[in-house]
Amino acid sequence: xRIRDLRPSKPLLRLTALCIGLSGILVNFNPRSQAAFAxxxxxxxxxxxxxxxxxxxxxxxxxxxxxxxxxxxxxxxxGTYIWKLQRDTRRHDTPLDVTVNTKVDFAIDGHxxxxxxxxxxxxxxxxxTKILKLAQ
Numbered sequence: 843x844r845i846r847d848l849r850p851s852k853p854l855l856r857l858t859a860l861c862i863g864l865s866g867i868l869v870n871f872n873p874r875s876q877a878a879f880a881x882x883x884x885x886x887x888x889x890x891x892x893x894x895x896x897x898x899x900x901x902x903x904x905x906x907x908x909x910x911x912x913x914x915x916x917x918x919x920x921g922t923y924i925w926k927l928q929r930d931t932r933r934h935d936t937p938l939d940v941t942v943n944t945k946v947d948f949a950i951d952g953h954x955x956x957x958x959x960x961x962x963x964x965x966x967x968x969x970x971t972k973i974l975k976l977a978q
Contacts, residue, residue: 926973
């Protein structure tokens with residue numbers, strides 16, 4: 843058997859190229875694939891008063907190596923609820939660029955949350971506590 847005999851014929855190559863092209867067209871016209879690739883998550887932004895920023899250290903020792911984390915908690919009052927949002931960082935990371943006792947933009951998405959800093963950059967956090975404010 844010669845190497846020339848192992849190469850695909852021109853009609854087979856054309857058919858392969860046609861199938862690859864058609865599969866690309868089908869992916870482009872499939873609404874599910876477009877939604878998966880083109881749709882970006884839109885957050886429901888709301889305003890709230892940033893009432894407190896606090897931090898706590900945590901460390902653990904695994905196989906003789908110490909791992910340190912710093913947890914930042916951002917407390918936001920939206921008028922109905924008080925939200926405690928947490929951001930996990932490494933020891934050398936800095937807190938978000940936000941000012942206490944000012945209005946901030948934030949979004950809640952299940953157990954996750956997003957907070958915009960003073961430059962408008964979005965940061966991902968987790969919801970730690972949701973407290974209902976009682977009518978007075």
